[in-house]
Amino acid sequence: MDIQPKENRKVSAYYAMFLIHKMQLGVGILGFERVIAKYAEYDAWISIIIGGLSVHVILWLSFRILHKDGNDIVSIHQFTFGKWIGGVVTVFFILYILLITVTILRTYIEVIQVWMFPGLNAYVLMIVLGLLVYSFVIGGFRVIAGAAFMGILITLPLLLLKYFPLQQAHFSNLAPVFNHSIKDILLSAKTMTLNYIGFELVFMFYPFLNQPRKAEKWAHFGHAFSIFIYLVSALVSFVYFSQDQLKHSVWATLTLWKIVDLPFVERFEYVGISMWLFGVIPNICLGLWAASRAVKRLFYFEQRKSLIYLLAIVLMCSMYFETRQQVDLINTILSRMGFWIMYFYIPILFVLYTVVHKVRKKTP
Amino acid sequence: MTKKLIIFIISFLVLTGCGVQDNILEDLLLAEVTGYDAAGKNQIRGSTVVAVSQSGEKSQMGKEVYAATTHTGKNFIQKTEAEASKRLVGGRLQAVVYGEELAKQGIYDYVDTYRRDPAIGRNLYLAVVDGKAEDIVKIESKMLKTPDVKTKELIEQNSQANLPETNLHTFLYYYYGDNMDPVMPLLKQEKDHIRVKGIALFKNDKYIGKHIPYEDGFLFKMLYGNFKNGIYEIRLKENSYMNIQNISSSVEYNINTNKKPAANISVHIEGSVVEVQDVDLKKRSVISKLERDAEKVFQKNLKKMVRMFQDNDVDPLALGDKARSQIRRFDKKHWYDIYPSIPVTVHVKVKLVQEGITE
Numbered sequence: 001m002d003i004q005p006k007e008n009r010k011v012s013a014y015y016a017m018f019l020i021h022k023m024q025l026g027v028g029i030l031g032f033e034r035v036i037a038k039y040a041e042y043d044a045w046i047s048i049i050i051g052g053l054s055v056h057v058i059l060w061l062s063f064r065i066l067h068k069d070g071n072d073i074v075s076i077h078q079f080t081f082g083k084w085i086g087g088v089v090t091v092f093f094i095l096y097i098l099l100i101t102v103t104i105l106r107t108y109i110e111v112i113q114v115w116m117f118p119g120l121n122a123y124v125l126m127i128v129l130g131l132l133v134y135s136f137v138i139g140g141f142r143v144i145a146g147a148a149f150m151g152i153l154i155t156l157p158l159l160l161l162k163y164f165p166l167q168q169a170h171f172s173n174l175a176p177v178f179n180h181s182i183k184d185i186l187l188s189a190k191t192m193t194l195n196y197i198g199f200e201l202v203f204m205f206y207p208f209l210n211q212p213r214k215a216e217k218w219a220h221f222g223h224a225f226s227i228f229i230y231l232v233s234a235l236v237s238f239v240y241f242s243q244d245q246l247k248h249s250v251w252a253t254l255t256l257w258k259i260v261d262l263p264f265v266e267r268f269e270y271v272g273i274s275m276w277l278f279g280v281i282p283n284i285c286l287g288l289w290a291a292s293r294a295v296k297r298l299f300y301f302e303q304r305k306s307l308i309y310l311l312a313i314v315l316m317c318s319m320y321f322e323t324r325q326q327v328d329l330i331n332t333i334l335s336r337m338g339f340w341i342m343y344f345y346i347p348i349l350f351v352l353y354t355v356v357h358k359v360r361k362k363t364p
Numbered sequence: 365m366t367k368k369l370i371i372f373i374i375s376f377l378v379l380t381g382c383g384v385q386d387n388i389l390e391d392l393l394l395a396e397v398t399g400y401d402a403a404g405k406n407q408i409r410g411s412t413v414v415a416v417s418q419s420g421e422k423s424q425m426g427k428e429v430y431a432a433t434t435h436t437g438k439n440f441i442q443k444t445e446a447e448a449s450k451r452l453v454g455g456r457l458q459a460v461v462y463g464e465e466l467a468k469q470g471i472y473d474y475v476d477t478y479r480r481d482p483a484i485g486r487n488l489y490l491a492v493v494d495g496k497a498e499d500i501v502k503i504e505s506k507m508l509k510t511p512d513v514k515t516k517e518l519i520e521q522n523s524q525a526n527l528p529e530t531n532l533h534t535f536l537y538y539y540y541g542d543n544m545d546p547v548m549p550l551l552k553q554e555k556d557h558i559r560v561k562g563i564a565l566f567k568n569d570k571y572i573g574k575h576i577p578y579e580d581g582f583l584f585k586m587l588y589g590n591f592k593n594g595i596y597e598i599r600l601k602e603n604s605y606m607n608i609q610n611i612s613s614s615v616e617y618n619i620n621t622n623k624k625p626a627a628n629i630s631v632h633i634e635g636s637v638v639e640v641q642d643v644d645l646k647k648r649s650v651i652s653k654l655e656r657d658a659e660k661v662f663q664k665n666l667k668k669m670v671r672m673f674q675d676n677d678v679d680p681l682a683l684g685d686k687a688r689s690q691i692r693r694f695d696k697k698h699w700y701d702i703y704p705s706i707p708v709t710v711h712v713k714v715k716l717v718q719e720g721i722t723e
Contacts, residue, residue, distance in 0.1 A: 115482045119385050128375050135371055168533070172689035179692055242541030242685075248479075259486040259533065267455075267485060 023198030101287030194335035399497030410440030526581030543684020
């Protein structure tokens with residue numbers, strides 16, 4: 001049951017940083033500013049920090065659970081809830097991961113449709129991306145970890161583009177600081193959780209990390225880096241847009257790319273969106289890998305085959321959501337689910353797991 | 365290996381089926397400047413000048429004008445296609461101009477279409493035309509000697525000196541922002557030329573019919589934000605004038621947060637004397653006297669300008685927004701009521717640093 005991956009399929013401890021960071025930085029960053037500014041308005045950058053710190057705590061809890069037996073969530077569930085109930089909970093976890101994957105894929109395709117090619121046949125593009133993802137995932141976890149690293153490397157320079165909007169910045173937008181009630185700031189922090197979703201995959205790839213105790217530190221670095229990037233993006237958007245204007249900007253970060261005016265390319269958003277594919281592909285790969293791995297562990301199903309079925313499910317679900325409202329809907333559902341899983345399920349699991357662990361140790 | 369190759373080849377084959385419309389430059393008409401005019405009975409008249417690429421390696425771009433009268437802004441593009449030989453695209457649109465009459469009725473709808481359109485860049489220039497927008501569009505089509513788009517170049521060049529930076533983004537920023545109002549350049553056709561007449565003042569999206577004259581654009585920019593460049597002419601006495609070139613100018617707003625709000629604007633300007641009549645520039649005392657004189661003139665004119673804004677109940681300086689950033693629990697509705705009656709003082713500090721290369 002508790003099959004550990006072979007040494008040659010593991011990755012170094014510091015990859016935890018790339019994996020966690022990459023998974024959090026999906027498509028949300030292209031337009032999260034409007035959502036988080038809904039309650040706390042331009043004090044929402046405080047919410048990013050508060051939300052981020054709370055996720056640090058959850059991440060710490062997750063590692064406390066994982067360090068105990070050094071195994072993934074499938075066996076943790078079985079250990080805590082028994083074979084049948086544990087299996088059912090794992091199935092829910094798989095569905096949750098698939099939902100993350102669908103949301104990322106569908107939102108990215110929507111961006112391409114709205115910003116680049118309105119006449120795009122989404123099905124065909126999805127199938128092409130599906131083939132790409134398949135060839136990555138089939139290569140195993142190491143290939144995906146490499147893809148995540150490359151994805152960060154390629155998309156990180158896009159942060160330099162913040163220089164252009166800063167030239168027209170109105171820094172007075174941020175003043176006065178703390179002009180909103182604690183309640184508003186916390187509500188905004190709650191909407192921010194959608195953007196931190198994704199670190200839960202550590203429950204799947206934990207056994208694949210060499211020296212997992214060292215990896216914990218790197219995972220926290222990765223998450224801190226995500227907070228930093230979200231913070232910079234939000235602050236730049238806040239000083240660039242006036243408040244009502246931001247409310248009307250669905251993709252604030254993308255709109256910022258629009259004003260980048262380089263001598264050799266007048267419309268940078270086309271370059272940016274294309275480059276962002278490298279930021280999105282590893283996420284989809286990771287999601288599908290985690291889901292297919294969980295299926296393998298749970299049902300002893302060959303990962304290659306389950307991958308094809310899961311890929312088909314993800315693609316079909318993505319095709320099902322067509323309009324802006326539907327895409328918004330899956331984002332809302334995911335953010336609610338993510339919120340509950342992060343702040344309720346993981347702490348509860350921690351408590352139960354610790355209790356069961358103690359009880360079982362006493363009665364061998 | 366063969367499996368991967370097959371996947372690879374299939375991806376290429378499938379990608380071609382994505383159904384993306386290809387845009388070949390020679391098969392398109394690129395809109396450069398679009399104008400909107402009111403045409404009575406809820407109708408508008410849109411006109412657009414397009415670049416038509418011609419065959420031959422070094423041949424110039426030809427320009428054509430299309431116009432149509434319709435009910436909605438974008439519909440006119442559709443209507444013009446009835447006379448166009450190729451597809452009309454807006455990806456290279458540089459400027460949109462609005463006729464005076466339409467601007468007075470409100471232009472939001474005709475800005476909004478550009479905001480929504482992902483093909484449009486953010487540094488699209490917007491301007492109001494004293495007269496008819498169609499005239500500017502027609503003149504633009506005759507300006508074949510300037511290789512680029514004249515209307516755009518004109519606004520861009522003047523943004524260095526006497527015009528504030530105004531484009532689609534700034535318009536939307538000030539339009540959506542509370543307690544602030546946008547401005548736009550005011551253009552005028554003069555025989556076969558286009559001239560910047562001044563800065564058109566808006567209340568929300570409606571042109572209030574008043575403008576700041578071109579010469580006073582310098583004063584407006586002093587208040588609008590920190591800036592460089594620009595020359596201002598100061599009348600010292602009867603028949604005696606001094607030209608100050610701005611090296612750097614910075615502005616600071618202080619809004620009193622007491623029960624009785626009051627605003628204080630202080631401007632620091634560093635400049636050099638370009639030209640002065642009947643004055644000996646060798647003596648330090650003369651220069652400091654010039655500085656004092658300039659301060660007086662600036663203060664008087666700036667105060668007059670702010671007064672004019674308050675009298676017309678427009679806030680292009682975003683005074684209300686500055687108040688919001690300095691006052692906790694700012695009440696924006698209350699601010700609307702008191703804005704015209706707020707006492708505003710202006711302090712100017714002038715420093716003359718260079719007087720040219722000769723003494």
